[in-house]
Amino acid sequence: MPIIQTETGYVYRSSKKAKHSGGFVKRFGVFLLICAVVCGVIYLSNVVDFAGVFKINKYQIFDGQTYFAVAVKDGSSFAEVSSIAEELKNKNASGFVFKLEGTYYATANVYQNKTDAQKVCENIADEYNAIVLPIKLNKLVISSNYTQQELSNIKNAIGIFEKSFDELYQTSLSLDRGEILSAEAKQKLQVFKETCQMEKETFAKVFANNCDVIVTNVKLLQSEVISNIGTLLLSDNLKGDIKYCASNLLSYFLTFEANVTK
Known part of the structure; x- marks a missing residue:
């Protein structure tokens, strides 16, 4: 390599071409490494089911x-x-x-x-x-480690609120219009209560020994519905009490939402 003589001695003259060539090689190497990493990630995402491994799902359990x-x-x-x-x-x-x-x-x-x-x-x-x-x-969307089937079971169980509110609402309208008497209304409510009880027992079997916040609150919601209907079966003023219970269930669901999303 050429040298330059100075008053203090000799120094080597740098080769810009050589430096440029070395820098290019390094950058090209980094580029190849990045490509390899990207290809590896793409391959693993196709081969490995990360959702299945970690079981993290987002699911809408209530439609609002x-x-x-x-x-x-x-x-x-x-x-x-x-x-x-x-x-x-x-x-x-x-x-x-x-x-x-x-x-x-x-x-x-x-x-x-x-x-x-x-x-x-x-x-x-x-x-x-x-x-x-x-x-x-509000709509309720949760992230959990439940399977899709379990999340579907949770959503169906939460549906007890809308079903019960509608049952009380329609029965109340029929009472106010004089279409049915209290005795007949109570018979309908008794059948509905038995259906709710069966659904509660089925849910409890699916999630036996599960103390998760969501599951626990769903079980409490089911119990609240059954308790309110049980109260109506003993009511001496069904026309007014059925309206009160429908409102009470709505108020309880607001609490349910807060407990599930906090």
């Missing part, structure tokens, strides 16, 4: 729903609305008190569609300054 309550009075404490709630109960209305975002609402009933709730508000306008209060249940 909005109900519409007829709120007659609101207040910052239960005491402020309790007297109106009792008055509503005496008129065969629900009289249930919802607590939503720190506010208490005394309600006459809860409806599955907004139009019906608005009509009721209009019908009782002479007595109460009622409003339609939307009660929204």
